[in-house]
Amino acid sequence: MDEEEFAALYRRHRSALVWYLRCHGAGQPEAADAVQDAFACALVAADQVRDRRAWPAWLRTVAMRCYLRALTGRGGRAADETAAVSVLTMADVPDVAVAAGAGAAETRHQEELVLSLLSELPPQQQRVFALCYEGWSTAEIAAQLEMDQAAVRQNIARARAALRRSLLEHSIPLGESS
Amino acid sequence: MTPDNDDRELDELLRWVRDRFITRSDARFDFEAGLADVRERAELPFARVPARRIPPGRGPLSAAVALVCEHVEDLVVALGCLLLSGPLPDLAGSQIQRATEVLLRLRDQVAAGTAGLVDAGSAMATVRDVLSQTDLILRVELGQSLPDALAAGAIPPGGAEVRAPAARPDQLEDLLRGLESDVGAALAAAPQGQPAERRPRTRRAGDDQPRRRSAGDR
Numbered sequence: 001m002d003e004e005e006f007a008a009l010y011r012r013h014r015s016a017l018v019w020y021l022r023c024h025g026a027g028q029p030e031a032a033d034a035v036q037d038a039f040a041c042a043l044v045a046a047d048q049v050r051d052r053r054a055w056p057a058w059l060r061t062v063a064m065r066c067y068l069r070a071l072t073g074r075g076g077r078a079a080d081e082t083a084a085v086s087v088l089t090m091a092d093v094p095d096v097a098v099a100a101g102a103g104a105a106e107t108r109h110q111e112e113l114v115l116s117l118l119s120e121l122p123p124q125q126q127r128v129f130a131l132c133y134e135g136w137s138t139a140e141i142a143a144q145l146e147m148d149q150a151a152v153r154q155n156i157a158r159a160r161a162a163l164r165r166s167l168l169e170h171s172i173p174l175g176e177s178s
Numbered sequence: 179m180t181p182d183n184d185d186r187e188l189d190e191l192l193r194w195v196r197d198r199f200i201t202r203s204d205a206r207f208d209f210e211a212g213l214a215d216v217r218e219r220a221e222l223p224f225a226r227v228p229a230r231r232i233p234p235g236r237g238p239l240s241a242a243v244a245l246v247c248e249h250v251e252d253l254v255v256a257l258g259c260l261l262l263s264g265p266l267p268d269l270a271g272s273q274i275q276r277a278t279e280v281l282l283r284l285r286d287q288v289a290a291g292t293a294g295l296v297d298a299g300s301a302m303a304t305v306r307d308v309l310s311q312t313d314l315i316l317r318v319e320l321g322q323s324l325p326d327a328l329a330a331g332a333i334p335p336g337g338a339e340v341r342a343p344a345a346r347p348d349q350l351e352d353l354l355r356g357l358e359s360d361v362g363a364a365l366a367a368a369p370q371g372q373p374a375e376r377r378p379r380t381r382r383a384g385d386d387q388p389r390r391r392s393a394g395d396r
Contacts, residue, residue, distance in 0.1 A: 010213055015203035019196055036212065040219035041259055107198060114195045133192055160188055167191075 001046040009055060010039055016134070017063050023130050025119035026067050034070060038063035056134075057144065110172065117166045125159040128152055242364040243288055249357045250285040254278050256328050267319040273312040277305050288364055298361050306354055313350075325350045 001009075014035060021031035041062050042055070121129065124145075131141045138156075142149045257274050260266070266274070284301040287293035313324035320327070328350065 007209070007213055010216065011204075011209055014209075014212065015200040015207065018203060019199050022199075036215055036219060039216040043216060043220040044259060045255055111195050111199050114192065115199075133189075133196060160185055163192075164188055167188075172191075 006043060006046060009042070013056060013059055014039070017059055020060055020130055020134075021063060021067050022115045023118040024064070024067070024123075024126050030067060030070060034063050034067035037066040041066075113170055113172065117163055117170075120166070121159050121162060125155045125162075128155040129159045132156055242360065243291075246288045246357070246360045246364045247285050249353070249360055250281050253353060253357065254281055260327055267315055270312050270315040270319070273308050273315065277308040277312070280304050280308070284361070288361060293361075293365060295362075295365055298365060302354070302358050302361060309350065309354070 017035045017038065018028075018031045021034055022028065026034065038059050042059060118126065118129065127145060128141055128147075131144065136144070138149050138152050141147070141152045145152070147155075257278055261271060261274060280301050284293065284298060284305075287297065287301075309324060316322050316324050316327055
């Protein structure tokens with residue numbers, strides 16, 4: 001993989017990976033940091049993954065491991081505040097100027113609330129749900145997570161029900177997103 | 179409102195929030211700085227496998243030699259990623275560094291056709307010994323064996339697997355045994371008193387697919 005290809009891979013998947021980890025309960029600095037580590041691993045292993053289509057799943061798996069490793073405090077740069085801050089400063093600190101206006105603030109609040117509700121789902125529902133909203137089919141999710149398709153559907157249904165309840169409790173009505 | 183409508187509206191809301199998050203994050207993120215940071219993180223010792231040094235004007239690599247190179251590189255990448263994944267006890271880090279140096283030297287010697295049976299045997303014994311010590315250090319310091327650390331690390335040996343296999347205590351042993359056997363085959367393939375033939379690695383069926391390890395390669 002040449003540099004241009006790697007840069008394209010980074011641009012295409014970086015933010016989606018941060019979202020994926022945030023859905024699993026990672027804070028913004030930890031998620032951003034784990035994603036940086038995952039791409040560093042990808043750079044090292046670039047020639048080992050020959051099927052380009054494997055990259056999204058590969059990156060998700062590695063990013064999650066980097067995050068979990070940081071969480072357990074063995075290694076991981078998230079434990080190193082300096083490294084975490086260096087990633088933060090160049091990226092995702094809420095930008096007051098950009099987010100100016102009540103609408104933007106409301107949107108930000110809604111994002112954080114949805115992320116927090118998603119991260120409160122049981123782990124299996126989180127995994128299934130995250131893949132579901134990345135456009136994976138039930139069969140693909142079942143294969144990836146080594147589950148029955150029925151179990152995938154059941155997890156999605158339960159996650160949806162739990163989220164609907166939580167959204168109502170937080171007075172976020174459905175049908176107002178567009 | 180029906181459950182179907184509820185589901186559709188919930189899906190719309192979640193997709194909308196996700197898309198907003200990604201769009202905003204993309205818009206604010208300094209990708210050049212991010213890429214520089216990624217490269218810096220990847221530039222740890224042995225994170226990259228140096229290119230094979232095959233002198234020009236020599237014959238092609240034999241399939242057996244190519245296999246040795248591939249196995250050595252798989253193992254070096256796995257060990258490099260273990261170093262990359264976070265701080266290890268100092269002694270374990272230096273042992274991994276030593277194993278990597280020996281492995282890469284062996285690979286270069288096998289590729290150049292200059293490896294003898296005795297030297298290769300000695301190199302493999304050193305690697306085995308050094309990695310056994312690393313295993314012991316990791317067990318004592320981190321409560322985790324080297325195979326477990328490799329399995330839990332970023333990339334398992336044979337790194338192309340999308341889903342890492344469950345940690346296998348014999349994983350490293352299998353890999354080392356497979357490598358020893360490959361080295362023996364490569365040296366045996368070389369005519370007596372002559373360097374092993376070398377040829378560029380040929381494209382094989384399935385090269386575009388994530389690599390599947392054979393049973394002995396685990």
